[in-house]
Amino acid sequence: MRGFAMWQPDRAAALIAAHAGQDGALLPVLHAIQAEFGCIPDPAVPMVADALNLTRADVHGVISFYHDFREVPAGRHVVKLCRAEACQAMGGDALAAHAEAACGVALGHTTADGRLTLEAIYCLGLCATAPSALVDGEVVGRLTITKLDRVLEALP
Amino acid sequence: MSLTLYVPRDAGALAVGAEAVAAALLQAASRRGLAITLVRTGSRGLYWLEPMVEVATPGGRIAYGPVDPADAEALLEAALAGGGAHRLRLGAPEQIPFLKRQTRLTFARCGITDPLSLDDYRAHGGYLGLQRALSLGTAATIEEVVESGLRGRGGAGFPTGIKWRTVAAAEGARKYIVCNADEGDSGTFSDRMVMEGDPFVLIEGMTIAAFAVGADKGYVYLRSEYPHAIATLNDAIALARAEGLLGSDVAGGRFAFDIEVRVGAGAYVCGEETALLDSLEGKRGQVRAKPPLPAHKGLFGQPTVINNVISLASVPVILADGAASYRDIGMGRSRGTMPIQLAGNIRHGGLFEAGFGVTLGELVDDIGGGTASGRPVRAVQVGGPLGAYFPRALFDTPFDYEAFAARDGLIGHGGVVVFDDTVDMARQARFAMAFCGIESCGKCTPCRIGSVRGVEVIDRIIRGEDRPAQLALLEDLCNTMKFGSLCALGGFTPYPVMSALRHFPEDFGAAPPARVAAE
Numbered sequence: 168m169r170g171f172a173m174w175q176p177d178r179a180a181a182l183i184a185a186h187a188g189q190d191g192a193l194l195p196v197l198h199a200i201q202a203e204f205g206c207i208p209d210p211a212v213p214m215v216a217d218a219l220n221l222t223r224a225d226v227h228g229v230i231s232f233y234h235d236f237r238e239v240p241a242g243r244h245v246v247k248l249c250r251a252e253a254c255q256a257m258g259g260d261a262l263a264a265h266a267e268a269a270c271g272v273a274l275g276h277t278t279a280d281g282r283l284t285l286e287a288i289y290c291l292g293l294c295a296t297a298p299s300a301l302v303d304g305e306v307v308g309r310l311t312i313t314k315l316d317r318v319l320e321a322l323p
Numbered sequence: 324m325s326l327t328l329y330v331p332r333d334a335g336a337l338a339v340g341a342e343a344v345a346a347a348l349l350q351a352a353s354r355r356g357l358a359i360t361l362v363r364t365g366s367r368g369l370y371w372l373e374p375m376v377e378v379a380t381p382g383g384r385i386a387y388g389p390v391d392p393a394d395a396e397a398l399l400e401a402a403l404a405g406g407g408a409h410r411l412r413l414g415a416p417e418q419i420p421f422l423k424r425q426t427r428l429t430f431a432r433c434g435i436t437d438p439l440s441l442d443d444y445r446a447h448g449g450y451l452g453l454q455r456a457l458s459l460g461t462a463a464t465i466e467e468v469v470e471s472g473l474r475g476r477g478g479a480g481f482p483t484g485i486k487w488r489t490v491a492a493a494e495g496a497r498k499y500i501v502c503n504a505d506e507g508d509s510g511t512f513s514d515r516m517v518m519e520g521d522p523f524v525l526i527e528g529m530t531i532a533a534f535a536v537g538a539d540k541g542y543v544y545l546r547s548e549y550p551h552a553i554a555t556l557n558d559a560i561a562l563a564r565a566e567g568l569l570g571s572d573v574a575g576g577r578f579a580f581d582i583e584v585r586v587g588a589g590a591y592v593c594g595e596e597t598a599l600l601d602s603l604e605g606k607r608g609q610v611r612a613k614p615p616l617p618a619h620k621g622l623f624g625q626p627t628v629i630n631n632v633i634s635l636a637s638v639p640v641i642l643a644d645g646a647a648s649y650r651d652i653g654m655g656r657s658r659g660t661m662p663i664q665l666a667g668n669i670r671h672g673g674l675f676e677a678g679f680g681v682t683l684g685e686l687v688d689d690i691g692g693g694t695a696s697g698r699p700v701r702a703v704q705v706g707g708p709l710g711a712y713f714p715r716a717l718f719d720t721p722f723d724y725e726a727f728a729a730r731d732g733l734i735g736h737g738g739v740v741v742f743d744d745t746v747d748m749a750r751q752a753r754f755a756m757a758f759c760g761i762e763s764c765g766k767c768t769p770c771r772i773g774s775v776r777g778v779e780v781i782d783r784i785i786r787g788e789d790r791p792a793q794l795a796l797l798e799d800l801c802n803t804m805k806f807g808s809l810c811a812l813g814g815f816t817p818y819p820v821m822s823a824l825r826h827f828p829e830d831f832g833a834a835p836p837a838r839v840a841a842e
């Protein structure tokens with residue numbers, strides 16, 4: 168998993184400037200900031216608002232609306248387990264319970280040591296090789312408890 | 324003799340190890356000092372056989388699967404023998420019954436060509452649709468789409484050509500083509516397969532739409548859950564631009580059109596077309612009241628065509644082969660083919676493109692081979708999280724917009740999710756309400772509050788508290804959501820809930836339905 172940069176206002180300003188010119192720029196700007204810093208740091212909000220001629224409340228409203236945007240960075244590893252119907256039909260509930268036990272953290276949370284974030288995701292389009300997950304950006308299908316354990320153990 | 328092998332780069336194949344298989348094949352070849360050409364294709368959509376490797380032979384391709392990296396040496400041996408014997412040999416892919424029974428129009432190239440080779444695309448019929456559109460002119464191009472009977476494949480089934488006509492006639496400083504690639508329905512992956520396996524067909528379809536209605540800018544709103552599709556489509560757009568197929572001088576300067584990919588941010592409701600437009604404008608993805616229609620006032624207030632990936636990707640073949648050849652397939656008012664996606668607990672999961680009319684029973688039992696677990700099929704959810712659960716008693720329902728509606732269901736984006744007899748339908752109903760609560764845009768009360776109440780009521784039913792009253796309450800709540808919601812998220816969540824209750828009441832502690840004896 169790649170590390171994220173420490174907060175640097177100059178870097179943020181450059182990212183904002185690079186995307187601010189396009190129509191409807193807010194989502195691309197937020198994606199760029201999160202890709203760099205791992206979340207949308209608080210001090211970025213007024214900078215984005217200024218650049219796009221929005222209020223801070225507008226920007227905050229958008230950040231909080233979308234599941235993807237984080238206000239604090241995720242753990243070093245991110246495991247997104249599909250919890251939608253096709254994966255449920257293939258033992259997804261038991262797999263989720265096992266993942267929570269194995270990671271020592273409930274879905275939607277990060278371990279206390281910041282090593283891993285476990286999240287629910289609703290469909291990865293891998294529904295014919297269910298159950299599926301996205302582990303540090305890599306797709307994994309036909310998961311079983313054994314295979315999930317192997318994937319988790321392989322994380323550095 | 325130089326050896327050519329094909330290994331998919333589709334996310335579904337990668338999820339079950341296609342990358343390791345490709346690497347193992349290359350290693351095995353280099354150990355033998357053998358120069359091989361390894362073409363990375365999309366997937367044929369026979370996912371239970373993935374990773375599926377194909378070998379070029381003088382008599383056509385020979386497939387093997389599902390391949391493990393440990394099979395690489397022996398597989399290379401078989402490949403050198405011209406597609407020879409191997410434990411995993413499947414024969415010619417086109418002869419595998421699952422593929423042989425299909426009518427592949429929209430998916431004609433997927434799994435066969437290199438998705439990022441324009442030469443390959445053209446060699447397999449690519450850009451013939453645009454060429455014919457250019458020779459027909461704008462109005463006749465739209466009439467071809469109307470004539471084909473193509474209806475929106477994103478869910479609502481609105482006639483695509485009529486939508487284009489409206490946009491063509493609308494006044495606006497600028498017009499847009501927006502492709503809905505939010506594909507949020509569980510059990511669906513056809514959009515993903517096209518974008519990863521044959522992205523130029525989507526680019527060509529959008530280009531034809533732009534030419535027809537006079538748009539100069541296209542957006543593909545692509546969900547963030549699809550990183551591979553995002554990468555492949557962006558690469559394909561850059562290649563098309565480099566060859567002048569997109570940009571300021573398309574078709575020898577006849578018009579200007581360019582496409583930009585915009586990545587979603589994990590909100591199911593942004594698949595709803597007006598929420599999608601708000602999201603593209605940089606706002607919260609909240610549903611807009613209609614009218615105005617997006618065709619009149621869409622993106623940035625301008626006339627906008629918004630279509631699903633499959634709707635747009637079906638346009639090139641319709642133009643290339645003519646409206647009649649498409650319209651002649653299908654049943655009733657459902658014309659042409661539908662890429663049906665078989666998913667969940669099913670033995671042969673994958674993409675099955677067929678003319679409308681195939682029954683649910685054929686799809687599940689015959690083509691899908693029943694459950695993956697080997698247990699009896701109990702319920703099938705068709706059309707994503709807002710679609711109804713069908714029991715075996717309704718397996719004679721043909722895949723057709725009207726036939727599903729007549730049975731209080733919907734075909735939606737064509738997802739079919741199979742459950743075996745271990746499923747608890749009260750829990751599925753609970754999930755439908757919970758999902759609505761998680762994804763509600765918050766604009767209207769029946770959806771925002773109703774879904775939360777729905778979960779509470781179903782929880783009381785599951786616990787056996789005051790069941791008759793709670794069941795009546797659930798029915799009431801569903802009616803309120805159905806008739807009082809602004810969009811189909813709140814409005815259709817009652818479908819999975821009420822179908823579960825109606826067809827599987829025993830899971831809610833109520834009396835089982837009186838089943839009419841078979842025959």
Ligand SMILES: Cc1cc2nc3c(=O)[nH]c(=O)nc-3n(C[C@H](O)[C@H](O)[C@H](O)COP(=O)(O)O)c2cc1C
Nearest residue numbers: 475476477503505506507594595596630631634811
């Ligand atoms: C909650 C909700 C989610 C939707 N999700 C999608 C989607 O992911 N993809 C899609 O093409 N249409 C989706 N739709 C349907 C769109 O609103 C719209 O009908 C479609 O984009 C029109 O394109 P089409 O006519 O080509 O199908 C959704 C609708 C609702 C109410």
Ligand code: SF4
Nearest residue numbers: 764766767770810813
């Ligand atoms: S039904 Fe739900 S998602 Fe649709 S507009 Fe109302 S609150 Fe938003």
Ligand code: FES
Nearest residue numbers: 249254291293294
């Ligand atoms: S439902 Fe899990 S990948 Fe689609």
